[in-house]
Amino acid sequence: MPRRSSSASSSRGYSDRKVDTTDTRDTFLIICGGIETEVNYFESFRVPTTVKGFGYNPSKLVQEAKGLKAQGDYDQVWCVFDRDDFPKQDFNNAIASAESAGFKVAYSNEAFELWYVLHFEFLNTGIPRKDYISKLDIFLKKKYEKNSNTIYEEIENLQPTAIRNAKTLLKQYNPSNPESDNPSTTVHLLVEALNKFIR
Numbered sequence: 001m002p003r004r005s006s007s008a009s010s011s012r013g014y015s016d017r018k019v020d021t022t023d024t025r026d027t028f029l030i031i032c033g034g035i036e037t038e039v040n041y042f043e044s045f046r047v048p049t050t051v052k053g054f055g056y057n058p059s060k061l062v063q064e065a066k067g068l069k070a071q072g073d074y075d076q077v078w079c080v081f082d083r084d085d086f087p088k089q090d091f092n093n094a095i096a097s098a099e100s101a102g103f104k105v106a107y108s109n110e111a112f113e114l115w116y117v118l119h120f121e122f123l124n125t126g127i128p129r130k131d132y133i134s135k136l137d138i139f140l141k142k143k144y145e146k147n148s149n150t151i152y153e154e155i156e157n158l159q160p161t162a163i164r165n166a167k168t169l170l171k172q173y174n175p176s177n178p179e180s181d182n183p184s185t186t187v188h189l190l191v192e193a194l195n196k197f198i199r
Contacts (some may be wrong), residue, residue: 019187022108026075030190031065033081037149038112038152042080044152047196050074057086058094058107064103066093076104078190083109088179095178107178113144115187116151117164124172126182159195163188 014172025048028159032038032053039053043137049142054064058081069077079098081175083091091107098105108114114134119137140154155162173181 006129018137025199026074026193028078028081028194029065029068029072029074031068031077031079033061034112034197038080040149041152041196042190044149047194047197049194058088059090059097062094062098062101062103065098066102069101069103077102078104078106078193080106080187082107082111082114082192083179083182084111091179092177094185104189104193106185106187107150108185108187109178109180109182112187114183114185115162115166116144116155118139119155119162119168121169122165123183124169159191163192 022047024104028047028049030042030049030051032042032051033056035053035055039051042049043052052068054061056064058079061081062079065077065079081091081094091109095105095107099142111129111132113129113136114123117135117139120135133144133146145151166185170176170181170185170186173184176184178184
């Protein structure tokens with residue numbers, strides 16, 4: 001996968017000038033703990049991305065990311081995973097392992113659907129996973145499809161609200177402890193990173 005396009009040259013009058021046509025967009029490797037939901041969402045961003053989904057626990061997912069990073073040339077590597085029912089220590093250890101490898105983490109405690117809910121309301125109370133779905137049914141005015149490949153377009157215009165709500169939510173946890181900060185998410189960090197390169 002080429003990372004950069006070559007510069008073009010042109011002749012103007014008596015001098016040759018290099019015209020910089022460098023593509024400054026970063027290439028992303030996004031490794032997801034979900035096989036479809038997160039993959040479908042992040043593939044919808046109009047940015048050069050390689051998105052892969054695995055049904056792995058967070059620690060194994062980070063190991064998979066390390067292997068894939070070694071096989072390709074990427075500017076940013078992100079690991080996307082949920083708290084779910086995984087052991088507490090595995091969740092925090094996975095975050096530390098990813099960061100020590102130079103990767104970034106977009107986690108959700110406890111489910112990725114929290115990110116979707118934050119597009120519509122600020123939520124700072126932990127609720128059962130099924131309640132995220134119930135809320136989305138109401139907000140979307142239709143039955144939420146977990147593996148939807150149209151959800152990005154359906155809620156894209158509400159991204160600024162979701163980003164603001166996610167940031168406000170994180171500020172409530174001081175000091176932060178991702179495995180117990182329920183609800184919380186850093187998905188907005190990846191969304192902001194991708195949005196920088198949308199054209």
